[in-house]
Amino acid sequence: MTAGQPWRWHAGAAVLYAIVAWVFLDHGEALSAGIAAPGSDPFIFIWFLKWWPWAAAHRLDLFHTDLVWQPAGLYTVCVTSVPLLAALALPITLTAGPVAAYNLLVISAPALSAWCAYRLCLELCGDPLAALVGGVLFGFSAYALKLAYAVPNLGVSCWIPLLAWVALLRFRAAITRGRYVLLVTLLLTAEFLTSLEVCASLAMFAALAFGLAFLERPDWRPDLRRLLADTLLAAPIVMLVLSPVLAVLLSHLRNIQVPWYWTYRFSEDAASLVSPAPFRAVLSGIDHLTGTRLAQPLHNQSPEISLPLLILVILFARDNRAGPGRLLVLLLACVLVASLGPRLWFDGMATPVFLPWWPIAQIPLLGAALPMRFALYAALLTAVMASLWLSAPCGGGQRTGRKVLALLACLAVLPGFRHWAPVPAAVFFAPGRLQAALGPRPRLLILPFAINGPSSFWQAANDFGFSQTGGYLGPPPAAMIDDPAVVQLFDNTPGPGLGNALRRWCLASRTQYVVAGPGTPAALFAVLGSLRWPERRVDDVTVFTVPADG
Numbered sequence: 001m002t003a004g005q006p007w008r009w010h011a012g013a014a015v016l017y018a019i020v021a022w023v024f025l026d027h028g029e030a031l032s033a034g035i036a037a038p039g040s041d042p043f044i045f046i047w048f049l050k051w052w053p054w055a056a057a058h059r060l061d062l063f064h065t066d067l068v069w070q071p072a073g074l075y076t077v078c079v080t081s082v083p084l085l086a087a088l089a090l091p092i093t094l095t096a097g098p099v100a101a102y103n104l105l106v107i108s109a110p111a112l113s114a115w116c117a118y119r120l121c122l123e124l125c126g127d128p129l130a131a132l133v134g135g136v137l138f139g140f141s142a143y144a145l146k147l148a149y150a151v152p153n154l155g156v157s158c159w160i161p162l163l164a165w166v167a168l169l170r171f172r173a174a175i176t177r178g179r180y181v182l183l184v185t186l187l188l189t190a191e192f193l194t195s196l197e198v199c200a201s202l203a204m205f206a207a208l209a210f211g212l213a214f215l216e217r218p219d220w221r222p223d224l225r226r227l228l229a230d231t232l233l234a235a236p237i238v239m240l241v242l243s244p245v246l247a248v249l250l251s252h253l254r255n256i257q258v259p260w261y262w263t264y265r266f267s268e269d270a271a272s273l274v275s276p277a278p279f280r281a282v283l284s285g286i287d288h289l290t291g292t293r294l295a296q297p298l299h300n301q302s303p304e305i306s307l308p309l310l311i312l313v314i315l316f317a318r319d320n321r322a323g324p325g326r327l328l329v330l331l332l333a334c335v336l337v338a339s340l341g342p343r344l345w346f347d348g349m350a351t352p353v354f355l356p357w358w359p360i361a362q363i364p365l366l367g368a369a370l371p372m373r374f375a376l377y378a379a380l381l382t383a384v385m386a387s388l389w390l391s392a393p394c395g396g397g398q399r400t401g402r403k404v405l406a407l408l409a410c411l412a413v414l415p416g417f418r419h420w421a422p423v424p425a426a427v428f429f430a431p432g433r434l435q436a437a438l439g440p441r442p443r444l445l446i447l448p449f450a451i452n453g454p455s456s457f458w459q460a461a462n463d464f465g466f467s468q469t470g471g472y473l474g475p476p477p478a479a480m481i482d483d484p485a486v487v488q489l490f491d492n493t494p495g496p497g498l499g500n501a502l503r504r505w506c507l508a509s510r511t512q513y514v515v516a517g518p519g520t521p522a523a524l525f526a527v528l529g530s531l532r533w534p535e536r537r538v539d540d541v542t543v544f545t546v547p548a549d550g
Helices: 006-026 041-057 083-088 090-096 098-125 128-139 142-147 159-171 177-192 196-216 218-241 243-251 270-274 277-290 307-319 324-339 371-391 396-413 433-438 455-461 484-490 498-508 522-531
Strands: 343-346 349-354 443-447 513-516 535-538 541-545
Touching: 006 098, 006 128, 041 083, 041 090, 041 098, 041 455, 083 090, 090 098, 098 128, 098 142, 098 159, 098 371, 128 371, 128 396, 142 371, 159 177, 159 196, 159 218, 159 371, 177 196, 177 218, 196 218, 196 324, 196 371, 218 243, 270 343, 307 324, 307 371, 307 396, 324 371, 371 396, 484 498, 498 522, 513 522, 522 541
Parallel strands: 443 513
Antiparallel strands: 343 349, 513 541, 535 541
16 A cells, blocks of 8 residues: 555445445434344343433432332443443434434444454555455454344444554554553453453453463564563553442442353354354254254354355465464464353254363353353454455465455355334333323333343333333343242243242332233233232233232
């Protein structure tokens, strides 16, 4: 590139990524007309995007709320509360509403992440076209468009390539110590306030990368020592900046937990990582014929490595049996093994093989990380490999072949057309309507419960005019995660003892009403009917009044 070209490439990359995101993720939808992703996870972020400015305006405790899981409430630092994203999206939230702000985050996250990966790849390979490919493969990876599509705390992954870029600049002595410390402090703080889970896994994989580099490259050790010293210098500054949050977090670490089976449920199936569908179908047929299938896999979101990208990675590994590229191959292997979780699954079969992640899964905080989400680091590593392989010197014919394979890899990651989910509006939860029927600040248990319905969305739509016995902002708090009523309602598996468990729970929590909204299963109506509580139909919900004596 000449002196005047870099900014044209940077701007062109940004425009290209933005167009791809708009075409494939927005495709002309109005930002407030629907919700860009399906399921219940979007309601968490819509709730928090609205709650942070609302709580600040009402001078409430920003680290704790009893609007959900009342009366004990929830510590916001122990769930994915995305305070930084709420601050960045504040102008959109205040002018167009939290639904529009959420949709804009979902649409813009891949483009932003792609551009940041492009800058990292450009620093490594010096070839803008190869860097452009690397940006596509990271920003629009299977991780970004399958695992992180609905959840901005994972989708906004731009901080990871930016941190790697800054570390690379300092390793090469291209920036001063002071600038490095400042940038690392800002970026680590941003990642912490975006996703605590990613921040924890980042620390582990960064330490792993440093250790591998130290062992593999003795000639790098002086520069690595300097980089480590500067990073350790930034660490206490980050802790000082985040000290109010860390103080609350460390006091309530027991609340950062997920149900024990989630670590297994959200682990990769080894077959789904790379094996094409026909091969998996053959394996499945063999399983049924021989009767060897132990259990169905508990996950269904596995972000496969596409066949063109797999071929590219294999060719890169072949060409880099020695040298710096070998380090990337080793690190990718470690990430993929970790993503398999504590126990090996293969094509839906639970094998008796325990994996290296098993002891790590027992560590507080880090053990709450879901192994499937390590695909973030695999996506970045494969993107870097692709940019380095594409930019490596080779003959004319080979150069054309590499470009074709890189193009196929980029096309393979692009998503199909996705319909937006409808906004789950309910007349009863309009601001003031609920209060007119039930009085000010009522305490409600809302069905469908937690993750099974839009209770968090309805609460935000009501301008937080009531508190919930339950709610969905992540897993239940530690004090309630094992309650019999919570287990059955959260898992949507009503059993014969749910009626009595629900009666006890409502009395203990001083719940005033159970509100069965649209989508409540008939089985739960039957359970409530067996309790013989007074009931009435109001607008589009059924309200059950909890007697004072149960």
